[in-house]
Amino acid sequence: MVPVSDTKDVQRTLDLALRIGELLLSNGAGAADVTATMASVTHHLGLRHTLVDVTFTSLMLSHQESVDDTPIVMRRHxxxxxxxxxxxxAVDLLVRALLAGEIDRDEAASRVLRIASTGHPRPRWAITASWGVTGAGIALLLGGSWIVLAVAAVAGSVIEVVQRRIERLRLPFFYSQVAGALVGTLIAVAVAASPAPVDPSVVVTAAIVMLLAGLGFIGAIQDALTGFTITANARxxxxxxxxxxxxxxxxAGLHVGGWLGLDLSIDPGASGLGQLPGVMLGAGVTAGAFAVSAYSPKRIVTPIALLAALTSGAFxxxxxxxxxRPGAAGVAAFTIGFLGYYMARNFRVPPLVVVVSCIVPLLPGLSIYRALSLLAGEDISGLLPMITAAGIAIALASGVLLGQYVAQPLGHEARRLERRLAGPRLVGPLRARAGRGRRG
Structure with missing residues (x-):
């Protein structure tokens, strides 16, 4: 442990922990993981009386050596x-190296600044292309033909470009989601109006799944289960x-189709999934392409695709x-959480990278579309598939976290973890000091 003797040292330590926490939280880590990681860093660097406060948009660290000393408080938005x-x-590996004594505080601070200031590791065109491949993978998962795959790929790429342009206008994310969904549905309307033998519902479903993929379902449920209610509510x-x-x-897109006299509804008896080989291949392509679009390290993309194919086939x-479907989604998600823990450890990435990518093929895009197509026709029975979609989303998030709980080491180490951790760790070192924290 590094002794701390003056105010500047305390401030530098707190600043390092805050910058680490900011990178973790802004990239989808749960509040429990961020709290435990920040507390581990400050404890390792000599601060024994540090209070960590994590909310959805801010981080706070407070250190007071004794009752007679003035507390030092630092915040970061x-x-x-x-x-x-x-x-x-990169941040996860940095924290592990710091806690293992492989690097000192100054080296860690330099690396954090470099990570925060360095651009993305892949060019923009590669991300646009990966969105297109994601759309094609979802279409394959749903049993679409080659023409449907091509249309879904075009729709995915167009949605990414539209959302990026809207983001540059600094409009709230809500409008970006509206625009992406509208563009995907209008492409399906155009396909339905053409003589091409294409099922437009597959195109719309692919668009819905892609737009759902970037949302923080897992982080929100993890925060709720681990007692960070304020952050959970915000997420x-x-x-x-x-x-x-x-x-x-x-x-809006369905209403445009209705005005044009086009039927974009789904056959109520259709399962929406293709045959087993197509489902497994489509799931692997979808998860792998999403991992690429989220800038996952290259070494983990193929394992993610294989795990997604296995679990989607089981689903x-x-x-x-x-x-x-909610029960089946829960079983598949549990498998992802359980196997993803060991996969992430072997390939030196946070489990969050694996589990988020692998659940993308299981997201309830079909149920949401079925509900909307029914409600657009003023059919109140559309509420049932909407409830089913909510059940699937909750089953996916809670199943993944349960898999992480079970996968953690048993016996003496598990008892030590139980005293130190508030829940399963999706980011950060396993052996960490939980420290004192406020659950916000």
Whole structure:
């Protein structure tokens, strides 16, 4: 442990912990993980009486050596950033190296500044292309033909470009979601108006899944389960607003189709999934392409694709056994959480990188679209698939976290972790000091 003797040392230590926490929180880490990681850093660097306060948009560290000393308080505002799993991985490895004594505080501070100031590791065109591949993967997952795959790929790329342009206008994320959903649905309307043998519902569903993929379902549920209720409520509200944006955009597109006399509804008896080989291949392509679009390290993309293919195949088999979709989604998500823990450890990335990418093929885009197509026709039965979609989303997030709980080491180490951690760690070192923290 490094002794701390003066105010400047305290401030430098707190600043390092705050910068680490900012990068973690802005890239999707849960409040419990951020709190434990920041506390571990300050404790390792000699601060024994540090209070950590994490909320959705701000971080606070307070250190008071004794009752007679004046507390030193430092805050940092967390701004919205594009999720970058390369940055998340780099910070995670940096913290591990610091706690292992491989680097000192000054070297860690220099690396954090370099991570924060360095641009994304992939060019913009590669991200646009990966969105297109994601759309094609979802279409394959849903049993679409080659023509449908091509249209879904074009729709995915166009949605990414539109959302990027809107983001440059500094409009709230809600409008970006509305625009993306509207563009995807209008492309499906154009396809439906053409003589091409294309199922427009597959195109719309692919657009919905892509827009849902970037939302923080897992982080919100993790915060709720680990007692960070304020942050959980804020994240859930953000997810709800973004989802409402998707609903508004799709509904507007469906009304345009209705005005043109086009039927974009889904056959109520259709399962929406293709055959097992197509489902597994589509899921692998979808998860791998999403991992690329989120700047995941190259070494983990193929393992993510393989795990997603395995779990999506299991999801299809379970649903064919007359198990409800939320239950099947929970089983698949548990498998992702359990196996993803060991995969992340072997490939030296945070588990969050693996689990978020792998659940993308399981997101309830089909249920949301079925609900909207029914409600657009003033059919109140559309509420049932909307409730099903909510159940699937909750099952996915809670199943992943349960898998992480079970995957953590057993026996003596598990008892030590139980005393130190508030929940499963999706980011940060496993052996960490939880310190004192306020759950916000």
């Amino acid at each position: 967390v701004t919205h950033r594009e999720v970058d799993y390369a940055d998340l991985t 859930l509200m953000e997810v709800m607003i973004a989802t409402v944006g998707i609903i508004v955009g799709v509904s 299809l088999l379970v649903t064919q056994s007359d198990v409800g």
